[in-house]
Amino acid sequence: MSFFEIIDPAFGKFVLGNAPVKQIATGFDWVEGPVWFGDLNCLLFSDIPNNRIMRWIPGLGTSVFREPSNFSNGHTRDRQGRLVSCEHGGRRVTRTEYDGSITVVADHYQGKRLNSPNDVIVASDGAIWFTDPHYGIATDYEGYRSEQELPCNVYRVDPDGSMQAVLTDFNCPNGLAFSPDETKLYVADTGRMHGNDPQHIRVFNVGENWQLSGGEVFHAISPGCADGMRLDSDGNLWSSAADGVHCIAPDGHLMGKILVPETVSNLCFGGRGKHKLFMTATTSVYSISLNRSGAI
Numbered sequence: 001m002s003f004f005e006i007i008d009p010a011f012g013k014f015v016l017g018n019a020p021v022k023q024i025a026t027g028f029d030w031v032e033g034p035v036w037f038g039d040l041n042c043l044l045f046s047d048i049p050n051n052r053i054m055r056w057i058p059g060l061g062t063s064v065f066r067e068p069s070n071f072s073n074g075h076t077r078d079r080q081g082r083l084v085s086c087e088h089g090g091r092r093v094t095r096t097e098y099d100g101s102i103t104v105v106a107d108h109y110q111g112k113r114l115n116s117p118n119d120v121i122v123a124s125d126g127a128i129w130f131t132d133p134h135y136g137i138a139t140d141y142e143g144y145r146s147e148q149e150l151p152c153n154v155y156r157v158d159p160d161g162s163m164q165a166v167l168t169d170f171n172c173p174n175g176l177a178f179s180p181d182e183t184k185l186y187v188a189d190t191g192r193m194h195g196n197d198p199q200h201i202r203v204f205n206v207g208e209n210w211q212l213s214g215g216e217v218f219h220a221i222s223p224g225c226a227d228g229m230r231l232d233s234d235g236n237l238w239s240s241a242a243d244g245v246h247c248i249a250p251d252g253h254l255m256g257k258i259l260v261p262e263t264v265s266n267l268c269f270g271g272r273g274k275h276k277l278f279m280t281a282t283t284s285v286y287s288i289s290l291n292r293s294g295a296i
């Protein structure tokens, strides 16, 4: 059984012939938002429909980290190492402080409630960027069905708390990631999950003062769609897909795939040397060791 598919011969150097795709946790309904804590040697991830955040520790297994989680989805860590989370149920982005208390980063924009923040990243200046599609308020499955008050935008919250909609022409913005040098921002549009709308990754140039330009289609994942994504240290983009994780070169071509038996929602690098890829996939979490390192 092969755990990967090489399309560009260069991808052959990214994978290890004897490293398996391993199911490390299972029994969930829709897992998302993996984030690695190297200092605690653990992975956190969301089990969205079951309204909880799980924690996986190598050698020990999985336990509940937070329940209820306000139907949390994507997570990341800020530059001080704190957990930053998107919450469908709270319709907000929060930060977990060192003492465990929760700080609201964003829940309104121009007097209206956010939809259901989906995925989040933190830039080197400490600003928090997140996507706000409507998936978490469309049904009662992954949150609380309620009225949409705002378009599905991408937002940036600066360290001083000021907030602005930085991308307003998306159908359903979802995963997002910076290139390692932060000159490019990749944002997935997963509109086609609900109709005939765009389903691709767009790329933006990041200019002075974090101003965005461009926005052309970078790559369209098939089969499935780009939900969550991360970059490796050389700027290759690793995206979720229906058949696993696809590795896309900076010029947009598909280099190869990690094959996973369930539909992948999101991924992150972690483990020693950030050489391990953790993949949340429908009911399970999988990992594979790579001859690559994650950018963050």
Ligand code: MG
Binding pocket: 032, 074, 118, 119, 174, 175, 227, 228, 265, 266
């Ligand atoms: Mg997502």
